[in-house]
Amino acid sequence: MKRRTIKDIAKESGFSLSTVSLVLNNHPRISQATRDRVMAVVKKYNFYPNSAARGLASKSSKTLSVVVPNLTRVFSDIYLGEIISGIYERATSQGYKILLDIATSQFIKTQEYSKLLASRRADGMLFIASDIHADYLSVFEDSPYKFLLVNHVFPGKKLNYVSVDYAASARLAAEHLLGLGHRKIGLIAGTNTFTGLQFRDEFLRVCKTWPAGAAKVAWVDGGEEWSQRGGYAAAAKLVAQMPDLTAIMAANDRMALGAMRWMADNRRAVPEQVSVMGVDDIQLAAFVNPGLSTIRHDLYQVGIESCNRILQLIKGEITECSDLLPTSLVVRGSTGRA
Amino acid sequence: MKRRTIKDIAKESGFSLSTVSLVLNNHPRISQATRDRVMAVVKKYNFYPNSAARGLASKSSKTLSVVVPNLTRVFSDIYLGEIISGIYERATSQGYKILLDIATSQFIKTQEYSKLLASRRADGMLFIASDIHADYLSVFEDSPYKFLLVNHVFPGKKLNYVSVDYAASARLAAEHLLGLGHRKIGLIAGTNTFTGLQFRDEFLRVCKTWPAGAAKVAWVDGGEEWSQRGGYAAAAKLVAQMPDLTAIMAANDRMALGAMRWMADNRRAVPEQVSVMGVDDIQLAAFVNPGLSTIRHDLYQVGIESCNRILQLIKGEITECSDLLPTSLVVRGSTGRA
């Protein structure tokens, strides 16, 4: 079976090559009658234009590169899942395909991130994998390449981003706990991303300057992967460090759940003895007992919005982007009065 | 900043266009001296050849399409995660990129699966999303397109596949339980895939024909998504249906964990009163208490092998493929004598 080309369709339908092309691209120049006759042949042969040829001539691959972090269990991360689903949904509806990549050391070392864009394999890149060491991203400052950080920021670098507002989340969380009267708080932070640092710093700041009386905060790092396991270990450390703490704040729900688990394993009642609070509002947060109080981050929306923005950057409708999406407080059973 | 082409590199390095091309493709025809001089210019401009042009001329996109099922939480499925990781690892090492797609109704209706291959956007397709209703896959029987089912089979259709051997798993599981003396068994099956049906049928067959005495098996469907929640509900149904059952076999670990949870919630000791067994050996299986006995499925390996095979199909090294990977019994605390 020979591969058909637009030329074959032209011959068979009796029109010129250009006409077929215009039909396939829904150009208004062509009459309905012609359109129908051409499409009949297209359908008959189940013809689809060669995308490489198309990409070459039109200088667009209609493809988006999505780079995810190199976690041990990347694809089983609910957090990432939400974002990717949002991106996929939007991209597909706009006729774009998704090229998936993992930010392995190999990926970084070979500068695949540049290569993908320079070779025009992708029209733009959505990068969900940034951390504070991702200095190589400087390539994308003032470059002609369409690049966007997803749910990350990079202070000091001119990089586009769409992220939830981690500082705002920190404020909401701090205000909630402080409002409940907590003055001895343990914080499980994530320190390998700038958003994580922003959260920590803002949380500390608010606690320190609370009008009704500053709170004492002890903080520890929850580990590179922000995992439940890391949260569990961190909770132990915090309690050792500040035995009379009345609340634990974790920078994401998974670590908060790990902390709750530690409390259960060590016979501390939540929230009676210790309030526990997370960030993200993953599904599980509502299903544990007691329900986890948290700051809702609509990651699916982050995906949608990121995709919208990168498409606008590609089309040239905007030239830069720094969106911070709002977050909201979700109070469940895991937090109570100090 | 103008986009550079191979022609610019040729001019600047003083060699012909073809020479540059040959250098970039590591053709042995070129001497080391020339190679070095050309590469110097390539590095200088950070040049990467246009992949559309390359694809057009070479008739290969160096891209693999990976289609995943349209589950509500696709990307947070550990099961899929393992497979995708395996595929990614292999594909990348061979210079192939991954184009990700979700088998939404839209994807099916618009025949994207054909379009991707017909338009040469991808050189081959790895399909992880098959179910018993995927009749449209017939397009790929005897077609020139490179297509492979991953951890799925389709009896009656000539489709390539790489899957673990579900029938063998069923045998191992049945033999384990029967060997422990169980004669009243509840089975939580997955009936929306052929591999699921194979597992169920083989399990039933072995139980019915066990030399030391047939076992009675009651089975129910665990739901479309093979989820923990589905397993929980299924366990309830089974116990209602066969109150004296001494073992529950689930077609995957998630459903088994759901069943264990039901047992805990309803005060039945595992394994003293009811043995529970799963399939897959997901990480969590080792961490619950008691540990879940299961049949180990190396899904990462399935990913690796699938990718190997599709690449062989693409290169024409093989023309068809029907691999069944071995599985093994993993005994932990959740199963005991009847």
Next chain:
DNA sequence: ATCATTCGGTAAACCGCTCGACATGGCAAG
């Protein structure tokens, strides 16, 4: 009836790279 528009379609110049056929120069063998 004449001329300017509009409408619908076409010719042809690319887009940037691959690869088989062909050219060239140097050297060993006859």
Next chain:
DNA sequence: CTTGCCATGTCGAGCGGTTTACCGAATGAT
């Protein structure tokens, strides 16, 4: 000193589309 061969480069014909400028016919205004 030819002839024959390697070893290395180069030519140029595609690959399969997109898109702009151009063109003839039909329509409408004067």
